Amino acid sequence: MAFLFYGESHQGKNMVIHISHELQREIAEQLEATYPNEGGGFLLGQGAADQMQIVDIVQVDNVFAEAEQHHRYAMRPQDWMRLEDLADERGLSLVGYYHSHPDSSAVPSEYDREHALPNFVYIITAVMMARANDMRAWQLRADRSAFAELALENHLQPQRRGADSAQDA
Numbered sequence: 001m002a003f004l005f006y007g008e009s010h011q012g013k014n015m016v017i018h019i020s021h022e023l024q025r026e027i028a029e030q031l032e033a034t035y036p037n038e039g040g041g042f043l044l045g046q047g048a049a050d051q052m053q054i055v056d057i058v059q060v061d062n063v064f065a066e067a068e069q070h071h072r073y074a075m076r077p078q079d080w081m082r083l084e085d086l087a088d089e090r091g092l093s094l095v096g097y098y099h100s101h102p103d104s105s106a107v108p109s110e111y112d113r114e115h116a117l118p119n120f121v122y123i124i125t126a127v128m129m130a131r132a133n134d135m136r137a138w139q140l141r142a143d144r145s146a147f148a149e150l151a152l153e154n155h156l157q158p159q160r161r162g163a164d165s166a167q168d169a
């Protein structure tokens, strides 16, 4: 039943998210298949206050009957329990949610901010013309005013030539 609560221990210091190339491809393939609709699912992982390893995903259409997919943000307690049991069985925790932004950037929307859980990791994937081309990780700030971006090694972006490309601010 335990959620992991990171917020108190890393104020001012953002978590680093580790996720394998293979898992990123799995997410990308799902979200490309659901394009032009939004797709999503849950992140199972393990970690400490400043490092998080995403170990597996649970696609939303595997969790809910199709008619219930609109519950993805407003889940019933039994849905949470089912997901947490699934994670517990594997020695993992339910740590976050991923979804696509079809033909939009991998930046949280106002809707995302209003519906976010404070200690969840949010991985957002931009899907442009049916191709996943950017993946970024976010976490809601404690005061809910905005998201903080988390470090995530993004394997979806093509290799940049040269080392002179602009650093993210």
Ligand SMILES: [Zn+2]
Pocket: 099, 100, 101, 108, 109, 112, 124
């Ligand atoms: Zn969104």
